[in-house]
Amino acid sequence: MDHLDKLEAQSVYILREAYREFKSLCMLWSIGKDSTVMLWLARKAFFCHVPIPLVHIDTHYKIPEMISYRDRIALEWNLNMIYGENREALESKLTFPDGNTDRLTCCKYLKSEALKHTLSGEWPRYRMDHELQRYVPDEGKEPYTGVIVGVRADEEGSRSKERYFSPRDKDNVWDVGDQPPEFWNQFKTDFAPGSHVRIHPLLDWTELNIWEYIEREKIPVVSLYFNQGSGTRYRSLGCYPCTNPVDSEARTLNEIIDELKSGRLSNIAERSGRAQDSEDGGLETLRRDGYM
Amino acid sequence: MMNGRAQMNIVIVGHVDHGKSTVIGRLLADTGALPQGKLESVRESCRRNSKPFEYAFLLDALKDEQSQGITIDMARCFFKTAWRDYIIIDAPGHIEFLKNMITGASRAESALLVIDIDEGIQENSKRHGQMVSMLGVKQVTVLVNKMDLVDFNEKVFEKLKADYSDFLAQIKVKPVSFIPVSAREGDNIATLSERMPWYRGATVLEQLDLFVSDKQLQDKPFRFPVQDIYKFTRENDDRRIVAGTVAAGSVKVGDEVLFLPSGKQSAIQSVESFNTAPKQLASTGDATGFTLTTQIYIRPGELMVKPSEPLPEVGTRFRVNIFWVGRAPMILHKEYKLKLGSARASVKLAEICNTLDASDLSYSKNKHQLDCRDVGECILETSRPIAFDPASASETTGRFVIVDNYEITGGGIVLENLSADETLLQRHIREREHNWEKGLIKSEERELANHHKAKFIAFTGLSGTGKRSVAKALEQGLFKNHLVAYYLGVANIDRGLDADLGYHVDNAGERLRRIGELARILTDAGLIFITTIDDADDYDIETLKQLNEPSDILVVNMGENSFSRYHPDLQLPVGVSVSDAVKEVASMLKTKEIIIEYHI
Numbered sequence: 001m002d003h004l005d006k007l008e009a010q011s012v013y014i015l016r017e018a019y020r021e022f023k024s025l026c027m028l029w030s031i032g033k034d035s036t037v038m039l040w041l042a043r044k045a046f047f048c049h050v051p052i053p054l055v056h057i058d059t060h061y062k063i064p065e066m067i068s069y070r071d072r073i074a075l076e077w078n079l080n081m082i083y084g085e086n087r088e089a090l091e092s093k094l095t096f097p098d099g100n101t102d103r104l105t106c107c108k109y110l111k112s113e114a115l116k117h118t119l120s121g122e123w124p125r126y127r128m129d130h131e132l133q134r135y136v137p138d139e140g141k142e143p144y145t146g147v148i149v150g151v152r153a154d155e156e157g158s159r160s161k162e163r164y165f166s167p168r169d170k171d172n173v174w175d176v177g178d179q180p181p182e183f184w185n186q187f188k189t190d191f192a193p194g195s196h197v198r199i200h201p202l203l204d205w206t207e208l209n210i211w212e213y214i215e216r217e218k219i220p221v222v223s224l225y226f227n228q229g230s231g232t233r234y235r236s237l238g239c240y241p242c243t244n245p246v247d248s249e250a251r252t253l254n255e256i257i258d259e260l261k262s263g264r265l266s267n268i269a270e271r272s273g274r275a276q277d278s279e280d281g282g283l284e285t286l287r288r289d290g291y292m
Numbered sequence: 293m294m295n296g297r298a299q300m301n302i303v304i305v306g307h308v309d310h311g312k313s314t315v316i317g318r319l320l321a322d323t324g325a326l327p328q329g330k331l332e333s334v335r336e337s338c339r340r341n342s343k344p345f346e347y348a349f350l351l352d353a354l355k356d357e358q359s360q361g362i363t364i365d366m367a368r369c370f371f372k373t374a375w376r377d378y379i380i381i382d383a384p385g386h387i388e389f390l391k392n393m394i395t396g397a398s399r400a401e402s403a404l405l406v407i408d409i410d411e412g413i414q415e416n417s418k419r420h421g422q423m424v425s426m427l428g429v430k431q432v433t434v435l436v437n438k439m440d441l442v443d444f445n446e447k448v449f450e451k452l453k454a455d456y457s458d459f460l461a462q463i464k465v466k467p468v469s470f471i472p473v474s475a476r477e478g479d480n481i482a483t484l485s486e487r488m489p490w491y492r493g494a495t496v497l498e499q500l501d502l503f504v505s506d507k508q509l510q511d512k513p514f515r516f517p518v519q520d521i522y523k524f525t526r527e528n529d530d531r532r533i534v535a536g537t538v539a540a541g542s543v544k545v546g547d548e549v550l551f552l553p554s555g556k557q558s559a560i561q562s563v564e565s566f567n568t569a570p571k572q573l574a575s576t577g578d579a580t581g582f583t584l585t586t587q588i589y590i591r592p593g594e595l596m597v598k599p600s601e602p603l604p605e606v607g608t609r610f611r612v613n614i615f616w617v618g619r620a621p622m623i624l625h626k627e628y629k630l631k632l633g634s635a636r637a638s639v640k641l642a643e644i645c646n647t648l649d650a651s652d653l654s655y656s657k658n659k660h661q662l663d664c665r666d667v668g669e670c671i672l673e674t675s676r677p678i679a680f681d682p683a684s685a686s687e688t689t690g691r692f693v694i695v696d697n698y699e700i701t702g703g704g705i706v707l708e709n710l711s712a713d714e715t716l717l718q719r720h721i722r723e724r725e726h727n728w729e730k731g732l733i734k735s736e737e738r739e740l741a742n743h744h745k746a747k748f749i750a751f752t753g754l755s756g757t758g759k760r761s762v763a764k765a766l767e768q769g770l771f772k773n774h775l776v777a778y779y780l781g782v783a784n785i786d787r788g789l790d791a792d793l794g795y796h797v798d799n800a801g802e803r804l805r806r807i808g809e810l811a812r813i814l815t816d817a818g819l820i821f822i823t824t825i826d827d828a829d830d831y832d833i834e835t836l837k838q839l840n841e842p843s844d845i846l847v848v849n850m851g852e853n854s855f856s857r858y859h860p861d862l863q864l865p866v867g868v869s870v871s872d873a874v875k876e877v878a879s880m881l882k883t884k885e886i887i888i889e890y891h892i
Contacts, residue, residue, distance in 0.1 A: 001577050008579070009577055017519065044566050154370065179395075180699055181617060181703070182398065184688075186693040190629070190695050
């Protein structure tokens with residue numbers, strides 16, 4: 001087994017463990033490279049099927065290409081695709097692009113709040129109807145008690161302290177200092193009513209591993225990751241008002257891999273193009289509050 | 293293509309302030325894993341504040357930068373040598389962080405244990421040494437740090453090496469090597485130190501590259517803990533796939549396989565995968581799946597093995613080493629949940645043989661509970677048999693965790709199978725019967741008066757097979773024939789007799805015991821006692837049978853027979869009409885002379 005085989009096997013094991021133990025399970029799909037690899041790993045784990053609903057939080061400020069890619073893949077791979085949103089904040093224009101909040105507050109409203117209430121089932125969910133090929137209001141209102149998330153330990157500090165199976169209490173709070181032990185491959189799969197668990201199958205992957213795997217498996221990804229002639233590419237995808245590309249000549253998967261291996265980007269944070277991270281408190285503040 | 297580089301996880305442990313952070317800082321600096329200019333800026337800031345530069349400050353500085361996304365942190369550091377990539381897992385030296393230390397160490401293939409030569413062997417030097425060994429980390433190198441404080445004196449080094457080797461020998465650990473270092477000064481980290489010409493062994497970096505990655509599990513007997521059974525019917529997929537990760541050995545298409553503890557047998561029809569070339573073989577570490585040549589009913593949690601190879605143990609009672617990290621102690625005879633491989637079972641601590649305080653290596657023989665951070669040699673008993681190996685034979689199928697109140701609170705390794713001993717259940721029944729107070733009426737007298745014998749009738753089968761309707765109709769039919777029958781709805785116990793148990797899975801064993809005790813009482817009262825049990829297996833029935841003694845149990849199974857060896861007294865198909873089903877049960881009762889006649 002090479003190192004990608006090992007990473008794949010561990011992620012598959014974690015996904016199967018989650019599927020076995022959690023009755024109400026969903027997987028967050030941000031459309032980015034990491035969670036798309038995770039979705040692919042689910043197809044590995046379940047032999048081409050994806051028996052877990054995919055949840056996307058639509059801020060309605062996503063780069064349009066992301067949304068068309070999402071819907072195309074959802075139909076092609078026969079996914080149980082669900083999206084949620086913060087309709088109230090969008091309608092009352094409580095957003096950064098509307099000039100009414102700072103970036104972090106905008107993230108909190110459009111992502112953290114939307115996520116929290118979509119997972120709990122309090123806010124409407126929209127499900128892809130494969131017959132109609134469009135989204136319809138979802139009947140399901142049950143809260144998801146197991147949430148699979150594609151965070152990686154090498155992304156930034158707070159994520160490196162995560163466990164594969166990480167409990168959150170009723171208010172989504174993460175107690176970093178007192179986490180359950182993970183012995184060998186035995187994880188926390190028992191949880192008290194009212195609490196829920198976040199599951200992190202990609203914790204051990206690095207940015208380079210992700211691209212190597214995408215290349216090996218030929219996984220389709222959004223073309224925004226490549227330099228398409230402008231001399232720039234996106235390294236991390238988000239909402240267009242707050243996401244900037246990095247200077248790069250990489251036009252293909254192999255060129256991205258070479259670029260990462262060259263160390264040219266090693267001094268630049270992967271999320272440096274994500275403007276909200278550099279505001280006060282940044283990602284750790286967001287994550288404590290339930291951000292992924 | 294570029295997947296050639298090997299990777300290894302290393303855990304770094306040791307007592308607080310013995311220099312773990314300095315060792316890591318040094319390794320990062322000497323392998324060029326630091327962001328540009330970082331080292332200089334930390335040096336500069338030290339100069340400005342007139343304090344000596346420490347590599348530990350470097351880690352602190354990096355930690356401050358985490359929110360800006362530099363890929364480094366206190367828990368894991370990444371660096372590489374010419375030969376492979378490393379992830380260093382920094383396990384906290386503070387005793388409160390034992391859970392983090394365990395989590396880190398159980399993911400590591402080798403360990404660096406740091407001891408400060410000036411302070412000498414401290415509590416966590418010992419405790420961590422023992423933990424690392426129990427967690428299965430086979431390769432341990434001891435870094436004897438701060439050699440500069442003892443003028444790089446060989447004698448002082450040799451003395452500590454001898455003392456610590458003695459300790460390790462007592463807990464049966466053989467270290468790979470001892471390296472005298474000064475992490476702060478860089479001696480023997482990346483290059484051999486001229487200040488210690490008496491040491492010509494490997495440097496720390498060389499030692500890392502010498503650690504062996506392959507655990508040699510490939511040549512062991514095949515072990516496949518069944519994680520799940522998949523049947524995804526979408527898009528007309530009719531594969532029934534036995535899924536899991538190969539824990540040891542390998543298996544190929546056509547091989548005969550045996551499932552334990554059920555004892556069912558089949559053969560591998562195919563090795564399943566997605567987006568790969570067709571596979572004929574699955575080996576250690578593969579997260580894979582199989583279809584079988586025959587349709588057999590198996591459950592997640594069984595262990596698939598090859599009957600041609602040495603078989604694992606199957607049992608309910610075994611001797612183990614446990615280390616306990618729960619806030620609440622582990623208590624004798626309380627029910628916990630055990631997770632071993634893919635198996636889950638309720639488990640009790642039957643006996644504590646002795647406990648070891650790792651800090652002073654003192655044994656205690658008279659503890660009645662395991663307290664937080666205790667390591668104990670104990671006897672565990674599961675409510676039903678599970679398949680396992682002694683950890684010495686196959687570590688991946690010989691280690692387990694204990695769950696108490698939703699939390700993993702302990703872990704351990706299996707030393708030996710003790711299933712020939714009297715079980716807790718057998719002892720309980722023996723004592724119960726010994727003390728059973730009889731009334732003045734003999735059971736024959738009750739039979740004469742009731743016109744039937746006492747009997748416990750259990751309806752089994754998967755949920756939704758209609759067993760409750762039949763059970764209730766049987767009660768009614770017997771009643772109309774003036775016989776003394778009673779049907780008990782299981783839900784009535786949940787909210788009544790079992791209300792104290794809540795909905796913990798851990799309490800499955802206790803729930804079953806209470807049904808068995810009720811059966812004992814109601815059959816003693818001369819009744820035909822009828823109830824239903826969802827998805828029962830051989831051991832559930834065996835347990836009920838023992839608890840109900842001296843009376844006997846009759847099992848009516850509806851639908852798919854999920855027993856492996858047990859033969860139900862009556863098998864009914866799903867969809868049989870209630871009246872036909874009742875007739876069949878009644879005629880069986882007549883044949884077995886429990887009732888004399890039955891009128892519809």
